Amino acid sequence: MSDSAKPLPYGRQTIDDDDIAVVVEALRSDWLTTGPKVGEFERAFAAITETAEAVVVNSGTAALHAAMRAIGVGPNDEVIVPAITFAATSNAVLYEGGVPVFADVDPKTLLIDLNDVQAKINPRTKAIVAVDYAGQPCDYPSLRAIADQHGLKLVADACHALGAKLNGQSIGGLADLSAFSLHPVKPITTAEGGAITTNDPALAAKMRVFRNHGITTDHRQREAKGSWIYEMVELGYNYRLSDLQCALGINQLRKLSAWTNRRREIAARYQGLFQNVPGIEPLLTRDNVEHAYHLFVVQIDPEIFGMNRASAFQALRTRGIGVNVHYVPVYLHPYYQKLGYAAGLCPQAEAAYDRILSLPIYPTMTDQDVDRVVENFADLSQR
Numbered sequence: 001m002s003d004s005a006k007p008l009p010y011g012r013q014t015i016d017d018d019d020i021a022v023v024v025e026a027l028r029s030d031w032l033t034t035g036p037k038v039g040e041f042e043r044a045f046a047a048i049t050e051t052a053e054a055v056v057v058n059s060g061t062a063a064l065h066a067a068m069r070a071i072g073v074g075p076n077d078e079v080i081v082p083a084i085t086f087a088a089t090s091n092a093v094l095y096e097g098g099v100p101v102f103a104d105v106d107p108k109t110l111l112i113d114l115n116d117v118q119a120k121i122n123p124r125t126k127a128i129v130a131v132d133y134a135g136q137p138c139d140y141p142s143l144r145a146i147a148d149q150h151g152l153k154l155v156a157d158a159c160h161a162l163g164a165k166l167n168g169q170s171i172g173g174l175a176d177l178s179a180f181s182l183h184p185v186k187p188i189t190t191a192e193g194g195a196i197t198t199n200d201p202a203l204a205a206k207m208r209v210f211r212n213h214g215i216t217t218d219h220r221q222r223e224a225k226g227s228w229i230y231e232m233v234e235l236g237y238n239y240r241l242s243d244l245q246c247a248l249g250i251n252q253l254r255k256l257s258a259w260t261n262r263r264r265e266i267a268a269r270y271q272g273l274f275q276n277v278p279g280i281e282p283l284l285t286r287d288n289v290e291h292a293y294h295l296f297v298v299q300i301d302p303e304i305f306g307m308n309r310a311s312a313f314q315a316l317r318t319r320g321i322g323v324n325v326h327y328v329p330v331y332l333h334p335y336y337q338k339l340g341y342a343a344g345l346c347p348q349a350e351a352a353y354d355r356i357l358s359l360p361i362y363p364t365m366t367d368q369d370v371d372r373v374v375e376n377f378a379d380l381s382q383r
């Protein structure tokens, strides 16, 4: 297959020979899981996000679950989440017996709409979870002001946004807790994995107990103390991240800034080229944002482009362009419909859902690949 015919995925991991070498080295060490690499990865992750503490877990979903437990979400507590996100954001609220309350999104950025957040606050509201959709940080200073005014906790679902900054400050310390995913399509990967960052050591300590069955010490700490006694103090889970994965994560983190820079170059190239394709509008980037571009999302205006999103999706996939859609508004999933959430709840999110396409973006993508994606759009618009 010639290179130009090779299908382009919407996202993919970057694994170099040195990533393979560190995993092999970890495999030959004394620790396959919960060894020295866990603390090392946590310190590196905290440093890169400019936070006091990072707690690593085995998925972004586990990170969100740990965050909900740490802030004390319980039965009937309402948690405000945006309608456009991956289902794990609101599922984490349900895991703890809470009630997800969906807020609409800004139609230009698809970030949570602050007016709708305020409209949905009531005495049962416990927290706000903001999602840094596509890798763009939300307006945390305003969210913080709203949360403080009503005594709410503020959580960032930063699963798209490792490497992003707002007003020069790294994502990770902008909310009470920030959750990250280390899935292969995300900014760096440990195959499966996640992390929560915070500047509150007490919350970090709670989450370390939660990820280990609710037990207050780990195997390695007991071995060091020469003791077999352990205490389980709450109902936790096995959400531990292995030493193998932490070894990979430490090595991947070193490359984050180069990879983020490449994503920004790709996004800038797309933005330039799409100026000449009427009816294709990239999402807006807010001022003072350094975007992580986990996704590059455009909205299609079917009247101007001459083709709707569903048809464009099919046509592009047929041409080997791995477009995708992020996301169906969560409450439209059958499970949420069964819980009683009705269509029409968040009109901007539903309207955007009909127009969005995520285009290929990943650090090893070439300029020629970007050009090929845009040429295919231009070609379709002329049919």
Ligand SMILES: *Cc1c(COP(=O)(O)O)cnc(C)c1O
Binding pocket: 059, 060, 061, 062, 085, 086, 088, 089, 131, 157, 159, 160, 181, 182, 183, 192, 193, 194
């Ligand atoms: C990927 C993702 C998650 C879940 O992360 P996993 O590591 O796949 O469990 C949660 N929220 C958002 C917004 C995500 O993109």
